[in-house]
Amino acid sequence: MEKNLALVLLLAPLCGFLFNVFFGKKAGKTISGTIGTLSVVISFLATAYFFIQIQANPKPIQIDLFEWITLDRFSVNFAFLLDQLSILWLLFVTGIGSLIHLYSISYMHDDENMHKFFAYLNLFVFFMITLVMGSNLLIMFIGWEGVGLCSYLLIGFWYKNQEYNDAAKKAFIMNRIGDLGLLIGLFILGYLYNTLDYSTLKLVSQINITSHKDPLLAIAALCLFIGACGKSAQIPLYTWLPDAMAGPTPVSALIHAATMVTAGIFMVTRMNFIFDLAPYVQDIIAVVGAVTAIVAASIGLVQNDIKKVLAYSTVSQLGLMFLALGLGAYEVAVFHVITHAFFKACLFLGSGSVIHALHGEQDMRRMGGLRKAMPITFWTMMISTLAIAGIFPFAGFWSKDEILMTAFHGDKVLWIVGSIASIMTAFYMFRLMYLTFFKDFRGTEEQKHHLHESPALITAPLVILAILAAFGGLISLPGNSWLNSYLEPLFTKVSHEAHHLGSTEYMLMAIATVGALIGIGIAYAKYIKQNQVPEEDSEIKGVAKVLYNKYYVDEAYETIFVNPLYKLSHFFREYVERAVSGFVFGLGKVTNGIGNQGKLIQNGNIGLYLFAFVLGVSSILIYLFLV
DSSP states (O other): HHHHHHHHHHHHHHHHHHHHHHHHHOOOOOHHHHHHHHHHHHHHHHHHHHHHHHEEESSOOEEEEEEEEETTTEEEEEEEOOHHHHHHHHHHHHHHHHHHHHHHHHHHHOOOTHHHHHHHHHHHHHHHHOOOOOOHHHHHHHHHHHHHHHHHHTTSSSTTTTHHHHHHHHHHHHHHHHHHHHHHHHHHHHHHHOOBBBBHHHHHHHOGGGGGGGGHHHHHHHHHHHHHHHHHOOOTTTTTHHHGSSSSSSHHHHIIIIIIGGGHHHHHHHHHHHTTTTTHHHHHHHHHHHHHHHHHHHHSOOBBHHHHHHHHHHHHHHHHHHHHHHHTTTTHHHHHHHHHHHHHHHHHHHHHHHHHTTTTTOOOOOOOOOTOOOOOHHHHHHHHHHHHHHHHSSSSHHHHHHHHHHHHHHHHHHHHHHHHHHHHHHHHHHHHHHHSSOOOOOOOHHHHHTTOOOHHHHHHHHHHHHHHHHGGGEETTTEEHHHHHHHGGOOSSSOOOOOOOHHHHHHHHHHHHHHHHHHHHHHIIIIIOOOOOOOGGGGOOOHHHHTTGGHHOOOOOOOIIIHHHHHHHHHHIIIIIHHHHHHHHHHHHHHHHHHHHHHOOOOOOHHHHHHHHHHHHHHIIIIIOOO
């Protein structure tokens, strides 16, 4: 029963993919979208069953299909694991994934390749389920690479636009850089412990005390983190994620909220017992997370593309999650992953609703005054904005405050950095809301004439996600955390003391709330009171220009890495390849020349053939008997 249901959970999206590949175009857009959505809903229902089951009996469910690889003392099974962490992840992957699929039925209805879009979405969810359900690092790696492939396909879905193709290639290549680190980490762990199975690794790493001081273990942990940096867009491998906005908006929501970018958090949390043995690597993770949070937040301050603002918001929030991971607060990071999935999916889908109403317009300078025309979109996005800004009592308040409390008790500098990033978040998110929904409309008369609320298939997922963004924080309240108790069996040690509400905690909550209100107040003063509209690109100057151009990191990468590689490849093509080709073709010409001369001997003269025969036999006899 359990094995069959687990296979249904895994394979339902794959069946949706196959249906849309082979029959989607003939079936029509509505059926194509419906089948694609139902396949993910089935996975969600199966996950819900396992969630209820593991609540009653916390024992993990191991599903071994067959022995996959056996080499001397090393072996890997093709197996899946359903425990507290994987089931929790599957709930929001399939749950939010279902809502995004439902949303896409309406959003993508006018696209001629809608069946292909749903095929890619289903494949994306299938690989994410594989990543989460795998019982060992090798199965996880299959899903890891699969979501990388699907991100390439979906970011570049509108392939007739070369900029979108470039964004897809950028995402694919930058993730391969991180994946190389992940592979090296896998090889090292396989060498140290002769296994890649999670349960066995956890057991062996606890028993084999001598390996704790092995520098290879720290290198393995660092390499795993490099892989997480690529997938979860941390410095220095973060620049692909904002460019991933090239894909359709449902893709942005799926990548940023429910699937790909959470993979790095999942992997580090899953391998917590390895990272606990490498404290210096944990310090690196915390610092990288904090720096990423504040750098991405500062860039988001001046972006004018509504999806770009949300993209840098995602990078910043991921940085806060890695800050928690680096401090050993794995369950706090997971908490923020969950709440972030709720409000970020709502924000992206809400931005898609706005773009849909404005017929593709994404520049907030061309928006404004949409509150009355799009009330459902406005209120759902407002709730999610309050959540991400950390306003009580919305979900983001509880999860973000947990991270900041952990940082305060761990490293005050990291707490200050995280707090500044949070204030910036409140500012740029309300900047987005004020520019998009308040004051007068700044678009064209034609756009204004056609302003309308989005259809029910678009607004219904927004309402559900807004409710989750409002109340999702209740799963982990300070001093009374269901989530911490639920995840407790996963961790080898208590990651941090539970935060009970004492005077220090109330003070930290007050500071965080005041900081958020300051950010909101500055945004209100600029964009409501003073009615400011951001300058046109050519007029941006000073620090704002540096931030608008993302600290020129892309240009630096272009100069340091891309251009030298182009020049090197040009050198090999123009000189090395020509030299090698000249040598190879030269040998061919010599051979042809010798062959052409040899053909002259074949003239049909039997006497000449007999003479050559006698000469050959005589040469052999002389060599054998006289030399």
